[in-house]
Each structure stands twice: as structure tokens, then as C-alpha cells.
Amino acid sequence: MKLLTLNFLTCAIKTCKTNSASFPLHPRDAELEIVEADVNLPFLKNILPRLMWDELRGICTELGLPELPATPPTPADLIQPSSSTPETTDAAPIAEADEEPSQTAKDLHRVLLETCIQEGKLVCGACEHEYAVKEGVANFLLPGHLV
Amino acid sequence: MPNPSTPAQTYETNHVHTVYEEIASHFSSTRYKPWPIVQTFLQTQPQGSIGADIGCGNGKYLRDKSQVWMVGCDRSTNLAKIASKNEPHSVIVADTLALPHPNGVFDFAICIAVIHHLSTAARRVEAVKCVLDLLRRPCSSSSSSTSIFTSSATPSGPGGGGGDDEGGKALIYVWALEQKDSRRGWDEGHEQDVMVPWVLKQKKEKQEKGRRKKGGDEEVGAEETKQEGDKTFLRYYHLYRKGELESDIEQAGGVVLESGYEKDNWWAIARLR
Numbered sequence: 001m002k003l004l005t006l007n008f009l010t011c012a013i014k015t016c017k018t019n020s021a022s023f024p025l026h027p028r029d030a031e032l033e034i035v036e037a038d039v040n041l042p043f044l045k046n047i048l049p050r051l052m053w054d055e056l057r058g059i060c061t062e063l064g065l066p067e068l069p070a071t072p073p074t075p076a077d078l079i080q081p082s083s084s085t086p087e088t089t090d091a092a093p094i095a096e097a098d099e100e101p102s103q104t105a106k107d108l109h110r111v112l113l114e115t116c117i118q119e120g121k122l123v124c125g126a127c128e129h130e131y132a133v134k135e136g137v138a139n140f141l142l143p144g145h146l147v
Numbered sequence: 148m149p150n151p152s153t154p155a156q157t158y159e160t161n162h163v164h165t166v167y168e169e170i171a172s173h174f175s176s177t178r179y180k181p182w183p184i185v186q187t188f189l190q191t192q193p194q195g196s197i198g199a200d201i202g203c204g205n206g207k208y209l210r211d212k213s214q215v216w217m218v219g220c221d222r223s224t225n226l227a228k229i230a231s232k233n234e235p236h237s238v239i240v241a242d243t244l245a246l247p248h249p250n251g252v253f254d255f256a257i258c259i260a261v262i263h264h265l266s267t268a269a270r271r272v273e274a275v276k277c278v279l280d281l282l283r284r285p286c287s288s289s290s291s292s293t294s295i296f297t298s299s300a301t302p303s304g305p306g307g308g309g310g311d312d313e314g315g316k317a318l319i320y321v322w323a324l325e326q327k328d329s330r331r332g333w334d335e336g337h338e339q340d341v342m343v344p345w346v347l348k349q350k351k352e353k354q355e356k357g358r359r360k361k362g363g364d365e366e367v368g369a370e371e372t373k374q375e376g377d378k379t380f381l382r383y384y385h386l387y388r389k390g391e392l393e394s395d396i397e398q399a400g401g402v403v404l405e406s407g408y409e410k411d412n413w414w415a416i417a418r419l420r
Contacts, residue, residue, distance in 0.1 A: 001237055001239070004237070005218060005239070008199075008248055009218075009239070009249075010247055010248065012242070012245040012247040017250065025247075037234065037235060040235075045195070046196075050197060050252070137224070137240060139224065140239055140242070140246075141222070141241065142242070147245060
């Protein structure tokens with residue numbers, strides 16, 4: 001399960017959802033694996049405003065990963081500055097296809113989309129319920145008494 | 148295994164969840180052709196939208212790699228494992244009535260052929276509500292983190308956006324009672340709560356090919372002649388009458404934007420009120 005997924009996950013127990021301590025879930029005993037994938041720059045740009053940055057930073061710290069910058073990058077930070085200045089002035093802005101990902105984009109891609117939790121647990125900070133992750137798939141089924 | 152605590156949960160555990168867990172692999176081999184309305188719905192989402200696929204089965208709607216990013220979930224661990232092979236999307240195991248997602252963060256959701264497996268009217272309405280709750284709230288006045296994708300024509304991403312955002316949209320599909328031309332032949336007036344057999348074939352390879360040729364029929368493979376060694380599973384379905392899905396959506400606090408009938412199923416696109 002890629003770390004980006006944690007940005008969209010919370011505790012499955014209804015009463016926890018209104019408790020801010022239930023987000024994000026905290027990885028515990030996590031076995032990480034890097035699953036390489038191509039950098040998708042438009043996707044990274046699109047996802048940027050959706051990221052709960054401070055929470056993701058916290059998760060990276062908990063997992064012992066390289067620290068994310070204190071503030072989220074801007075879309076412009078994700079694009080490698082072109083070495084040659086554009087020659088034409090009347091042309092449309094540089095097509096997206098021509099943009100190259102910056103180191104910032106590559107780092108973000110590495111953390112969010114290539115770093116996967118293969119085994120371990122996700123723990124709710126509010127109720128401390130533990131959800132198992134096996135073979136990269138987290139299981140959120142609750143025992144009957146918690147439904 | 149969870150220890151179900153109500154009769155409805157126990158019933159669904161025995162007549163839906165356990166069945167899918169056991170037939171997962173065979174079921175998956177018959178689920179490969181996307182339904183056109185679902186595909187169109189996905190393809191018309193602005194690039195970079197974040198979606199949820201509630202009851203994703205084998206992940207047949209998680210195949211597209213470019214346009215959107217989805218978190219799929221299924222109640223069956225075996226199906227979720229199969230679905231999780233669809234990079235770059237994510238898949239988890241979860242129950243529709245206890246989804247582990249913050250409310251209001253998804254641009255869209257699909258819930259295809261799922262809600263008809265819930266065995267009481269209240270649970271079906273609750274399931275619709277659980278799906279709708281995932282969606283970005285209509286309009287904009289609040290919220291910082293949930294930036295708005297107002298138009299696919301602004302490839303540089305969100306930011307500009309106008310103020311008349313409708314919020315996220317959900318596409319919901321359920322099996323129809325009115326399907327007199329299908330080989331099951333149910334129609335208006337028939338009992339709505341039915342058990343539908345799934346025949347798990349013992350001998351596989353040749354029949355697999357035969358099935359594929361039959362194309363789009365979702366249930367092909369389920370009900371062919373039973374042979375020795377085959378095992379029959381019965382799945383519970385609530386067949387929806389005309390208008391019933393729309394009514395469930397309204398009871399769940401949603402607004403129906405579009406709805407219709409396609410190939411033995413009722414569908415609706417809805418948002419939060």
C-alpha cells in the first residue's frame with residue numbers, strides 16, 4: 001500500500017471519524033518496500049493541494065524516512081527549470097508533455113507513490129484499534145462488536 | 148473472521164461475503180468487460196481527480212492508469228488481493244457500511260453492483276449514505292484542503308476555480324427487477340429478494356474460453372449446466388424496482404442528477420444535497 005493512500009484513510013469506526021486524533025493512521029511494525037513507477041508530473045501537481053502535508057510529514061518521521069520539507073512544494077517547484085530559455089514569445093506556454101520533473105517532484109514521487117507498506121499495522125490514534133496490512137493490502141473489517 | 152452481531156449481518160456474511168470469498172478467482176475471470184456508462188463516468192472526470200471504488204471486486208474499473216487515481220475497496224480479501232494488482236491505484240479490504248475514509252475528500256465515487264447485496268432497506272439506504280459521505284461537499288465556502296477541480300480545461304491544476312462547485316459525484320449501479328428479456332426473466336411483480344446461484348466449475352480451461360466469447364453478459368459462467376464436481380453457491384440479491392434507487396438516494400440525503408436503465412441494471416449519478 002503506497003503511502004499516498006494514508007492521505008485518504010482514517011479509522012473505520014464511525015465514532016472515531018469526528019475525532020481528529022484518528023487521522024492519519026499510524027504505521028506500526030511496518031515493512032516497507034520500494035515499488036518503482038514512472039513519475040507522473042500532472043498527477044503530482046493535481047494531488048498537491050489534496051495532501052495533508054503536516055500529517056504526511058509526521059508519517060515519514062514515524063517510518064524513519066527522509067524528512068519532507070516543512071512546507072508543501074508549489075506546483076512550480078515540481079518542474080525542472082528549463083536550461084534553455086524559450087525562444088518564441090508568441091507561442092503558448094510550454095506544453096505539459098515537455099515539462100521535466102524536478103528533484104522535488106522525484107522525491108515526492110518516491111515517498112508517496114513508490115514507498116509501500118507491505119506488512120505491518122495501521123493504528124488509530126484515537127481508539128488504538130490496529131488494522132493489519134498483509135501483502136500490501138490493509139484490512140479494515142471490524143470485529144462484530146465494533147460495527 | 149468478524150463476529151457479526153445482527154441478523155442482517157449474519158445473513159450477509161453467509162449469503163454474500165463468504166460466497167464471494169470462495170468464488171473470488173472464478174468470479175474474477177468472468178469480470179473483465181467494463182460497463183459503458185461506468186467507463187464514460189470515469190473518463191469524464193477531470194484529470195487528476197481522486198476517486199473511491201466501493202466494492203471494487205477484481206478491480207476492473209481500476210485498469211485505467213492515467214486520468215484519475217482511485218482507492219478501491221472490497222469486502223472480500225481474495226477479491227481485494229486480485230484488485231490490488233492494478234497500479235497505480237490502491238486497494239484495501241473494507242465494508243461499505245464502515246468505510247475507513249475521511250468524509251468529504253473524494254471527487255467522485257463509484258459503487259457498482261454492491262448495494263443490492265445488503266439485506267434490509269435501512270442498510271441499503273445507509274450504504275448509499277456511506278458512499279455519498281465520501282464526496283466533496285457541494286459549494287465552497289468552507290474547507291482549505293479540499294481544493295476544487297472545476298474544469299478539466301485547466302491542466303495546470305486547481306486554484307482558479309469558480310464558486311459554484313456541485314461537489315463530488317457518485318455513480319451507483321444495482322441489479323434491476325425489471326429484466327424480462329434477460330435469461331432470468333424477472334419482471335415487475337416478482338419477489339425482489341432472491342437467491343442467485345453461482346456454479347463453481349471444477350473443470351476449467353475449455354469452458355473459460357467458451358465464456359469469454361459470450362461477451363458482455365455479466366453473469367455468464369454462473370448458471371450453466373451443473374456437472375459432476377461443480378459446486379453451487381447462492382448469493383443474496385435485492386432486485387431494485389424502477390425508482391427505488393432514486394428513492395434510496397434521496398433518503399440518504401442525496402440529490403439524483405441523472406439516472407437510467409442499462410442492461411438489466413438501474414443506475415444513478417448523485418451528489419450530496
